[in-house]
Amino acid sequence: METLFIVLIGAMAAILANQNIAVFNDGLRPVVGEHIEGRLKRRELGVTAFAMSFGLVIGFGIPFTLSASIILIHSILLGTDIIGLITPKNKWGTPLAAAVGGLYGWALLAGLESFVKLFDYLPVNFLEPLGEVGTPVVVTFMAFPALAVAMQFSIKKGILTFVLAALVRQLTVFVNESGFLSIGENVIQLNQEGMALIVGMIFLFFYAMKEKGDEGSSVDLAAMFSEKVKSIKNNVIYFVIIGALIAGATNLLIMAGDPISLNLIAEGKITDAGIAAAARAIGFIPLVASTAIATGVYSPVGFTLIFVVGLFSPNVWIAVIVGGIISFLEVMLLSSIARFLDKYPGVRNSGENIRSAMTKLLEVALLIGGANASNMIAPGFGFFFIAGFYLLNEVAGRPIVRMAVGPVGAIAVGIIANILVALGLMSIPQ
Structure with missing residues (x-):
């Protein structure tokens, strides 16, 4: 069943x-x-897709x-973006893409x-330390x-929110440690990062909803791009199918939509992962809706x-049904959301700031995680390598995106550590 979901x-x-x-x-x-x-x-489209996604x-x-033995949605859907756009759009190209x-x-x-x-056959099994790459992400995500x-608004308001x-x-x-919340004899444990994230999103x-546009500057996005919205609606059956499949795969715990929920799933914290995924989905609605309405091109995961x-969902079949309905x-x-975003320009504009904030936070968190993982694999050398790797990448004009430096560096340290052990230049870390 797992294989069937992923293949489809x-x-x-x-x-x-x-x-x-x-x-x-x-x-x-x-x-x-x-x-x-x-x-x-x-x-040109195919080449651009390859350059942007590979x-x-x-x-x-x-x-x-x-790192978690769970498929991060980016690893499959960024790849299918490339596959679909490189293959010709004709009677044989589409079946080939499929x-x-x-x-x-x-x-x-x-x-x-x-x-x-x-990994079990390697002198230095660095799969477990590699899991540390995502550890800081879960904790720091509440700051985005x-x-x-x-x-978007001001540094003072940002500091107040933080x-x-x-x-x-x-x-x-404090509430968790004190056991204030309980049902019968069972103490309820709230997720501290999730609560902080919810408060930040409320602020x-x-x-955003207090920010008003200039007089006469309002643009009816739904009316302006009605044909593009109509083309998306005409293909709704495709989105129902893929939405149902992804919801089912997520319920089977073989797929996650973002690094935060992926790490929480790996730790067995399914409810916390759901809360993190919900917060992320709310934050991405302005971005996905705006780009879809303006271009006529939707996202295969919708608003996530x-x-x-x-x-x-309690089981995979309910996840499939509800996922398709959602x-x-x-x-x-989509048209109603466009009109809402038009009514509150601040909410519409927040989409890009949310994306930028998430990107900046992930860049820092993944660099810290990559450094910690690398140092677990090769104590001392790991910190040295990641620092040098990051700085040289910056000087070279960032051929590797900042977000990827930590994970890629950790994998590189794992490979180098195994080579050094094989050559007798390093002892196996305890």
């Missing part, structure tokens, strides 16, 4: 990309829109997938098991709403609420 997701996502219906990479949607309008050739697959998606996409999904799942077994507030979120976190820790949307459905409602409500 890979095939369907590749078809959506091939037909210019949906791509996972947010930055690709405007590019695909240019191709649809006839301003960009198919060959590094993220290798440097971001795969390392997280390996076949290659399905095969890619299968290889990702099958290769994952082989990789895990391979404060950063988004500071970027302080109050931190205070709520520590109050939650972010409070400030299907991951929340998968994590909170995907249908998201598409049908």
Whole structure:
């Protein structure tokens, strides 16, 4: 069943990309829109998709997938973006994209098991330390709403949001340790990072909804891009199918929508993972809706609420049904969301700031995580390597995106450590 879900997701996502219906990479949607309008050739589109997504697959998606033995959605859907857009959009290109996409999904799942077994034969098994790459992400993620507030409104409001979120976190820790909340004899444990995240999101949307546009500056997005919204709605059946499949795969705990929930799933904290996924989904609604309405190109995961459905559903079949329904409602409500975003320009504008804040936070958290993992693999040398790797990458003009430096560096240290042990230049870390 697990293999079937992943193969079907890979095939369907590749078809959506091939037909210019949906791509996972947010930055690709405007590019695909240019191709649809006839301003960009198919060959150029394929090359652009490869350049924008391949590094993220290798440097971001795969390392997280390996670290937790759970497929991070980026590793499969960024790959199917490339597959779908490189293959021609014709009567043989679309079936080819579906076949290659399905095969890619299968290889990702099958290769994952082989990789895990391979690590047992290495002199330095660095799979467990590699899991430390994502540890700081879960803890630091609660700070992104404060950063988004500071970027969009003011540093003072950002600091206020950060302080109050931190205070709520520590109050939650106190409540948990004191056992104040209980049902019968069972003490309820609240997730401190999740509570802080919710407080931060409340402040972010409070400030955003207070921000008004200039007189006469309001633009009816739904009316202005009605044909593009209509084209997305015409393809709703595809989004229902892939939404149902992804919700089912998430319920089987073989897939996660982001590094935070992935690490929580790996730790067995399914409810906390669902809360983190919900907070992320709420934050991404303005971004996904705005890019979809403006370009006519949607996301195969919609507003990412299907991951929340998968994590909170009692079984896989309910996840499949509810995931399909949620995907249908998201598409049908696209015009209403456009009008809401138009009514509150601050909320609409917050989409890009939320994305930027998440990116900056992940860059820092993954660098710290990569450094910690590397030092566990090769004490002393690990910190030295990551610091040098990061600085040289900056000087070289960032050929590797900052977000990927920590994970890629940790994998590199693991490989180097095994070579050094094989050459007798390093002892096996205890």
